[in-house]
Amino acid sequence: MVKRRKPAATKSFDDAMRKFPHLSKYIRKITKELGEPEWFLKLDRELKKVEFPNLVYPVGDPIFVHIYRKKGEPKMMHVIEPEMSDELKKINEKILNKMIAIAHKYSVPDKIEDMDPILTKIFEEVVVVDKKAKKSKNNLFSNKVHLSQWDYDMVKYFLIRDRIGYGKLEPIFLDPYIEDIHCVGVGSISLIHKVFEMLRTNIVFTDDFELNKYMVETSERVERPVSDARSVVDAMMPDGSRVNFIYGREVSLEGSSFTIRKFSEVPV
Numbered sequence: 112m113v114k115r116r117k118p119a120a121t122k123s124f125d126d127a128m129r130k131f132p133h134l135s136k137y138i139r140k141i142t143k144e145l146g147e148p149e150w151f152l153k154l155d156r157e158l159k160k161v162e163f164p165n166l167v168y169p170v171g172d173p174i175f176v177h178i179y180r181k182k183g184e185p186k187m188m189h190v191i192e193p194e195m196s197d198e199l200k201k202i203n204e205k206i207l208n209k210m211i212a213i214a215h216k217y218s219v220p221d222k223i224e225d226m227d228p229i230l231t232k233i234f235e236e237v238v239v240v241d242k243k244a245k246k247s248k249n250n251l252f253s254n255k256v257h258l259s260q261w262d263y264d265m266v267k268y269f270l271i272r273d274r275i276g277y278g279k280l281e282p283i284f285l286d287p288y289i290e291d292i293h294c295v296g297v298g299s300i301s302l303i304h305k306v307f308e309m310l311r312t313n314i315v316f317t318d319d320f321e322l323n324k325y326m327v328e329t330s331e332r333v334e335r336p337v338s339d340a341r342s343v344v345d346a347m348m349p350d351g352s353r354v355n356f357i358y359g360r361e362v363s364l365e366g367s368s369f370t371i372r373k374f375s376e377v378p379v
Contacts, residue, residue, distance in 0.1 A: 117285060120169035124150035131173050132261070133193040138167070145179055154288060154306045164307065167191070170286045173268060178307055188302070188310040190282040193265050203266050206256050209237040226275055234270060238263060278325060279314055284350065289373055296366030297322055322367050323358070330356055350374050 121127040128135045141148065148167040158164060164186065165179045175191040195203060210233045217229050241257035258266065272281045283289050283302065291303040300314045316322040330337045335346035337358035344356040351374030357363045 118171035120171050137191050174282045188312045292371040295368045
């Protein structure tokens, strides 16, 4: 969980639609409901006046954000992110097991920010891109797992996102327009957007176990672990953001919660 170099973002809508199947699939679906979203590389504060926004912008490949509002409903932020198929999830488990088996060959860095290149080296030692493979597979005659280029990129993305990044909140942390992030118990995350103000998101914690696990892992990485004995914690995230954790239903009747005030690299 470190401040890392932000991934490059594809600037052309047509290029993004060609490169990222999850984006083109989502755009085709949402166009039937709302019409084709407008593509923006930079948001102007004047957009705040738009009553029913319908726009998409990139925050770093392969992540995109869709801001929209349906009649009779509040404004919504939908994170467009790739998803693993059940088959790829099984292959991913094999990859992780292979990585764990050889990880002892690499020395543990003093600083967690140095983990990114080491994780990538271990990953590349057990995975190979098979340009002829239409479908990823586990080759019985090779020590390496054979992946198509798209599956390779996807597995690597989730590896970095979940092991070094902010997990399912990674897209929000990469979005420069987000100010505050709010989670009050199980359910969807809400946030404050610099242009569109209060927004609900499609990022959801489905139960107490998932939410508590996320909070414990996150707080441990910033060396301010929450627990039943230490249920209220204030900490600073690696990127400079401030976070307040409230752990457990004994303290918060709606369940564990947290609030993050994001650090802005460019002051308003």
